[in-house]
Amino acid sequence: MPQARSRSRPSKSMLGLDAVLAATMALVDELGCEAVSLRRVAQALETGPASLYVYVRDRQELMALVLDHAVADVVVPDEGAGDWRTRLELLVGRIVTALAGHNDIASVGLRDALPGPHGLRLTEEAARLLQTGGLDDDACSWAIDLLGQYIYSTALENAGDPQPRPAPAEPSPRADPTGSQTFTARLDATFRALPVERYPTLRALAPRLTGGDQDARAAWKLRVIIDGLLAQPPHPPTSHQDDTAAPTPK
């Protein structure tokens, strides 16, 4: 029996962790992760930066909580959605979409964020589906790792320009082409400007390297990964055979 929590309602409105997360998420959507400072969050809540430390230990922890909050509404596909593979593709796709909808929040997951409760919920489901697919425990564990990398990388890639650039007061119409465009556009320009004699393959692929529908590309990459998982021998022999293509030259 939990003792009735004294809802202390002092002078101010007890801003609460949820309000902090919501405000931070809004700022992430608008300005991008790096531009979100504790002072801006506090300002949006009409308080001082030190007040946030009641609910959060670090800026890192705040961003990790926001990252987890971003996937809170992802629902796992139920049994009627299809077989395990269809369900897994659906699940992963939903996670990517949820993350990509909040600017570059996925970059937090790529670096140093431990999975939060919602992330763990989705990870559990993904692992369960992989086991249903017949993967053994080792493949399952490493597949979870690989899928995590795919999810965060792809969400970040689909998130669009990570730096909306606060738009200086006078945006010169004939701006420097290397600084004003989208990241994808700059990458495209880089490939198209390559000298043909030194980079024949990349020049030939240049139109395709950055083009195409993002969702179709993401779905294709996910299909590649799952096909690759299914191509692994379901039961690797007891001894390691890692000398076939080990990337350790030393």
Next chain:
Amino acid sequence: MPQARSRSRPSKSMLGLDAVLAATMALVDELGCEAVSLRRVAQALETGPASLYVYVRDRQELMALVLDHAVADVVVPDEGAGDWRTRLELLVGRIVTALAGHNDIASVGLRDALPGPHGLRLTEEAARLLQTGGLDDDACSWAIDLLGQYIYSTALENAGDPQPRPAPAEPSPRADPTGSQTFTARLDATFRALPVERYPTLRALAPRLTGGDQDARAAWKLRVIIDGLLAQPPHPPTSHQDDTAAPTPK
């Protein structure tokens, strides 16, 4: 004559871009990417922070140059190394090893860095090998994308603790288990501490999720990706068939 100090030394002049990159790389190796500030780089070079802006437009550009510098010494496997697949696995493995050897420098590539000359050189070779393997242009382009995500994510994962934590003066012997260990160790602890009834699969996989040899894991993941690439139909029909497993519910 206001100043006849010893500072104006001809030998002091011309610190050079290479010296800046070398100093930055050393600091990245020692402190990690985020802790590298322009002031620290300048201090290592015995100069002021503004001097760096002669060679570099941004901090971003500096880090991008360092990232490219990190793969400068990667040699592409020659024709005697084996077939295209063996050569590709060797090439990618070398890139991952080179990046992982410089702390969390790979995080720069995951975010916002355009490929530099050496990155382009290696990308060209990877694309060439993929074409040799029989992949069509679309698959080749998207495979380059996928391999890039794999390379940076895996290099970052293999780089070890991204925050060496400057070690406070009084490291309490009974330290908080959530703050003092390696990231991998904390992740491992997170999985092992999960309630069994809610996360049965993750709890069962917990020992394997974070364990194992990093190089073997990386090689396995790369094998999965290439197997998946080979499993794709070599010639997708002219029209898109992206409705089979598209992750866009809308």
Next chain:
DNA sequence: CAGGCTTAACAAACACTGTTCGTCAAGCAG
């Protein structure tokens, strides 16, 4: 040689950043 021009180097400053410390107001336990 003088004069101009370019370049590298820097000091100082600006507008911020994350984080900590000390304090203050409110509610509750004794």
Next chain:
DNA sequence: CTGCTTGACGAACAGTGTTTGTTAAGCCTG
């Protein structure tokens, strides 16, 4: 009433990236 906890917050600290203006040196032109 006193204590004590909890949340809120002003002020400050030690940094941060970047800009600006000012030097000193080298180099080309005349």
